[in-house]
Amino acid sequence: xxxPISQSRTDLVDNALVAFWNIGFHAISMDDLVRETGVSRGxxxxxxxxxxxxxxxxxxxxxxxxxxxxxxxxEAEGARLSDIKQFLEDGIASQEALDxxxxxxxxxxxxxxxxxxxxxxxxxxxxxxxxxxxGFRAVFERENALTGALSDQEVAALAEFTTxxxxxxxxxxRKIADGDEMRRYVDMLMSLIRAKLGVECP
Amino acid sequence: xxxPISQSRTDLVDNALVAFWNIGFHAISMDDLVRETGVSRGxxxxxxxxxxxxxxxxxxxxxxxxxxxxxxxxEAEGARLSDIKQFLEDGIASQEALDxxxxxxxxxxxxxxxxxxxxxxxxxxxxxxxxxxxGFRAVFERENALTGALSDQEVAALAEFTTxxxxxxxxxxRKIADGDEMRRYVDMLMSLIRAKLGVECP
DNA sequence: CTTGTATTGGAACGATCATTCCAATACAAG
DNA sequence: CTTGTATTGGAATGATCGTTCCAATACAAG
Numbered sequence: 331x332x333x334p335i336s337q338s339r340t341d342l343v344d345n346a347l348v349a350f351w352n353i354g355f356h357a358i359s360m361d362d363l364v365r366e367t368g369v370s371r372g373x374x375x376x377x378x379x380x381x382x383x384x385x386x387x388x389x390x391x392x393x394x395x396x397x398x399x400x401x402x403x404x405e406a407e408g409a410r411l412s413d414i415k416q417f418l419e420d421g422i423a424s425q426e427a428l429d430x431x432x433x434x435x436x437x438x439x440x441x442x443x444x445x446x447x448x449x450x451x452x453x454x455x456x457x458x459x460x461x462x463x464x465g466f467r468a469v470f471e472r473e474n475a476l477t478g479a480l481s482d483q484e485v486a487a488l489a490e491f492t493t494x495x496x497x498x499x500x501x502x503x504r505k506i507a508d509g510d511e512m513r514r515y516v517d518m519l520m521s522l523i524r525a526k527l528g529v530e531c532p
Numbered sequence: 533x534x535x536p537i538s539q540s541r542t543d544l545v546d547n548a549l550v551a552f553w554n555i556g557f558h559a560i561s562m563d564d565l566v567r568e569t570g571v572s573r574g575x576x577x578x579x580x581x582x583x584x585x586x587x588x589x590x591x592x593x594x595x596x597x598x599x600x601x602x603x604x605x606x607e608a609e610g611a612r613l614s615d616i617k618q619f620l621e622d623g624i625a626s627q628e629a630l631d632x633x634x635x636x637x638x639x640x641x642x643x644x645x646x647x648x649x650x651x652x653x654x655x656x657x658x659x660x661x662x663x664x665x666x667g668f669r670a671v672f673e674r675e676n677a678l679t680g681a682l683s684d685q686e687v688a689a690l691a692e693f694t695t696x697x698x699x700x701x702x703x704x705x706r707k708i709a710d711g712d713e714m715r716r717y718v719d720m721l722m723s724l725i726r727a728k729l730g731v732e733c734p
Numbered sequence: 735c736t737t738g739t740a741t742t743g744g745a746a747c748g749a750t751c752a753t754t755c756c757a758a759t760a761c762a763a764g
Numbered sequence: 765c766t767t768g769t770a771t772t773g774g775a776a777t778g779a780t781c782g783t784t785c786c787a788a789t790a791c792a793a794g
Binding site: 354356357430431434438439440441442443444445446452455456459487488490491493494495496497498499501502504505511514515517518519521522525526 | 556558559632633636640641642643644645646647648654657658661689690692693695696697698699700701703704706707713716717719720721723724727728
Binding site: 571575 | 740741742743744
């Protein structure tokens with residue numbers, strides 16, 4: 331006794347995104363996804379070729395639904411170091427607000443179980459890390475223009491470093507679930523960045 | 533037509549460790565493990581209750597086979613910042629020496645696909661990060677004793693930060709496979725630590 | 735040699751996997 | 765109302781999963 335009621339593609343992807351994020355691509359089953367999204371097998375396969383394509387749609391959706399709303403302020407023209415700090419603290423706060431354990435970052439989680447031969451998926455992950463590095467670098471260049479402490483090369487290296495460090499933050503978040511330890515990490519990271527840039531601590 | 537030839541438990545775990553490390557717990561199958569280890573199903577199940585118990589043995593083995601040989605010098609009495617740098621560069625060099633892609637860190641990989649309800653596995657991961665933090669902190673305390681730049685609390689926070697950042701390094705390693713970018717990361721990390729500790733750059 | 739023990743390859747198990755398929759159904763359009 | 769379309773729940777597929785089992789075999793001990 332089927333019961334229709336249409337569900338938009340966006341809702342399907344949004345719910346699948348949460349499931350992939352929490353459980354992981356390999357560990358989650360299509361039955362899980364049917365249950366979590368409330369969309370039937372038939373409908374899912376009518377929109378996506380399979381689990382893999384649905385996952386890639388979720389990686390895309392992750393950028394606009396999870397990354398852009400928080401990282402957008404870092405990418406905005408005129409963003410400062412305080413915007414980076416805000417971005418990190420917002421991320422921690424939003425995961426603390428969840429009732430369950432922290433899922434970390436979908437990209438970091440995917441990275442750890444990435445098949446090296448899977449170039450398609452790798453591209454999504456590279457896009458994400460490039461996006462972070464680019465955003466951080468623009469801010470660092472802006473700050474460095476005031477102090478002139480670093481060369482362009484050093485600024486770029488600092489941005490790469492910051493991206494990689496943030497990956498570690500979200501990697502660790504799946505285990506600690508302690509917002510305070512994560513905030514200590516953010517404070518230390520900001521302190522180190524400020525020292526390197528020669529910026530006074532506010 | 534079976535052919536015996538005994539294989540020690542250590543060899544079995546060593547080979548399974550490599551397989552789990554590269555492929556991941558969920559993505560690898562027992563058939564894969566039989567093939568990779570060269571040990572038959574019957575023998576594996578005569579020693580371990582199942583895939584999960586074998587994996588836990590591999591997590592143990594990882595500490596002594598992969599972590600101790602390289603991190604031991606950081607944990608050694610009298611270790612300095614240069615030993616931390618050496619530890620990181622050794623890790624990068626050994627993964628560069630592999631013919632295949634970099635597997636990163638088994639603990640980081642496991643973290644990203646950890647079932648939050650799996651307390652047993654979580655304990656192995658906590659042991660690892662605690663070990664790193666403890667090793668880093670001892671070195672930082674030693675350096676800080678010379679300069680007195682930081683409080684005990686700041687030293688502890690710097691050690692926590694370093695551990696988390698290193699998780700990011702190995703998370704990212706599964707994607708970049710570029711030793712130079714990783715070495716830039718290490719240089720930046722050491723530079724930031726030295727600046728924070730007020731240690732002159734050699 | 736014979737015997738005992740350890741280990742083998744492989745069959746077989748039920749469960750679950752991703753995927754395909756479809757008759758049954760609900761809703762929108764006419 | 766009737767028709768058309770979209771979506772449903774669920775059966776069914778073949779593959780693969782982790783696990784169990786065992787007769788066959790090789791080696792060590794006697």
